[in-house]
Amino acid sequence: MRIGLIGAGAVADLHAAAAEALSGLRLTAVCDLVEAAAGRVAGPAGAAVFTDYRDLIDSGLVDAVIVNTPHGLHRQMVTDAAQRGLHVLVEKPMATTLADCDAMRDACHAADVTLVVGHIQHFLPEKVAVQSLLADGGHGPVVMIHDYRTTDYRPTTRSAWFFSPQMAGGGALMNIGAHCLDRSTWLGGAPAEQITAATARRFGVAVETDGALRLRLANGVPVSISVVSDTPHKADDLTIVCERAVITASPRLGVHVQQDGRTRQIRKRRPSDIPDAFRAQLSDFAATVDGRPARVSIEHARHVVELVLAAYRSAELRETVAVRPTATHAAA
Numbered sequence: 261m262r263i264g265l266i267g268a269g270a271v272a273d274l275h276a277a278a279a280e281a282l283s284g285l286r287l288t289a290v291c292d293l294v295e296a297a298a299g300r301v302a303g304p305a306g307a308a309v310f311t312d313y314r315d316l317i318d319s320g321l322v323d324a325v326i327v328n329t330p331h332g333l334h335r336q337m338v339t340d341a342a343q344r345g346l347h348v349l350v351e352k353p354m355a356t357t358l359a360d361c362d363a364m365r366d367a368c369h370a371a372d373v374t375l376v377v378g379h380i381q382h383f384l385p386e387k388v389a390v391q392s393l394l395a396d397g398g399h400g401p402v403v404m405i406h407d408y409r410t411t412d413y414r415p416t417t418r419s420a421w422f423f424s425p426q427m428a429g430g431g432a433l434m435n436i437g438a439h440c441l442d443r444s445t446w447l448g449g450a451p452a453e454q455i456t457a458a459t460a461r462r463f464g465v466a467v468e469t470d471g472a473l474r475l476r477l478a479n480g481v482p483v484s485i486s487v488v489s490d491t492p493h494k495a496d497d498l499t500i501v502c503e504r505a506v507i508t509a510s511p512r513l514g515v516h517v518q519q520d521g522r523t524r525q526i527r528k529r530r531p532s533d534i535p536d537a538f539r540a541q542l543s544d545f546a547a548t549v550d551g552r553p554a555r556v557s558i559e560h561a562r563h564v565v566e567l568v569l570a571a572y573r574s575a576e577l578r579e580t581v582a583v584r585p586t587a588t589h590a591a592a
């Protein structure tokens with residue numbers, strides 16, 4: 261499968277390296293508005309360089325694209341690629357509105373091409389290890405989840421589009437909170453049915469820089485999520501309280517289980533964890549193109565966007581907001 265990469269920003273090298281590492285896949289084209297950025301990522305693979313994504317998707321050089329651009333561009337790029345018969349892996353969050361999510365899903369369905377959203381959490385080795393522990397069931401059911409992630413939304417710390425409500429669809433919650441909502445609902449075992457949120461907007465930027473969320477999942481599991489900007493210490497700490505043990509996971513510290521006052525380390529961090537996750541994600545995408553079910557469903561990716569938008573509503577109204585599970589969720 262010949263892969264075209266649209267957007268040569270922060271994680272482009274990881275996508276490109278994954279495409280080059282997997283057998284049966286090749287990176288054949290890269291597009292970025294900034295030609296030098298596209299050229300830098302395309303270079304090692306000898307891939308063609310474009311500065312207009314429409315030229316890339318019309319080039320006949322690719323069978324699939326990875327859409328790795330600002331959130332507000334996902335819809336148009338995905339629907340255009342689908343109309344050219346190209347399979348699509350689009351970065352998280354799927355889009356900035358539910359109407360856009362639905363248009364993307366429908367366009368790919370109508371064109372009979374695969375659409376997968378890159379929710380990397382499902383491929384990070386430490387999160388996969390947590391999921392195996394939970395599936396094993398030995399620690400009893402999940403009774404609550406706490407998720408704390410730091411970030412930095414001071415101006416100039418990231419590309420300007422992240423501070424545009426229109427282009428980014430929101431701030432720290434749409435970007436980083438999306439990872440927390442994804443992994444909490446995935447590992448918590450059910451979609452959320454209600455959410456209460458507060459947001460803060462600091463540093464004079466136009467989007468929220470911090471957020472605190474409380475969710476109740478449809479199976480009754482309570483979840484609390486905090487995303488905080490510009491902190492003294494960086495953190496990416498997931499705590500899952502089960503009936504008979506507490507599991508913690510962080511990319512830096514690995515996975516630990518606490519039971520009866522004893523701590524066991526289940527997994528240590530490895531330097532290759534992140535590249536391995538991007539390879540596993542792309543491999544899953546290729547398998548999905550071959551007809552296997554994707555590890556992350558479109559319903560799940562859409563639900564993440566639904567929850568971020570519900571959080572914004574809750575913060576604005578200062579009240580708890582109900583989220584009605586879709587028919588697919590209800591059946592699952």
Ligand SMILES: NC(=O)c1ccc[n+]([C@@H]2O[C@H](COP(=O)([O-])OP(=O)(O)OC[C@H]3O[C@@H](n4cnc5c(N)ncnc54)[C@H](O)[C@@H]3O)[C@@H](O)[C@H]2O)c1
Nearest residue numbers: 267268269270271291292293294328329351352353380419
């Ligand atoms: N999975 C993860 O862990 C992870 C990490 C970082 C970013 N992301 C996601 O990746 C996407 C991109 O974010 P980023 O951090 O790489 O942003 P970025 O600003 O670093 O890169 C975006 C790139 O897109 C290019 N671009 C903008 N408009 C374009 C257009 N019309 N045509 C072609 N190229 C265009 C920009 O020039 C820039 O190089 C977002 O959806 C983001 O949420 C995911």
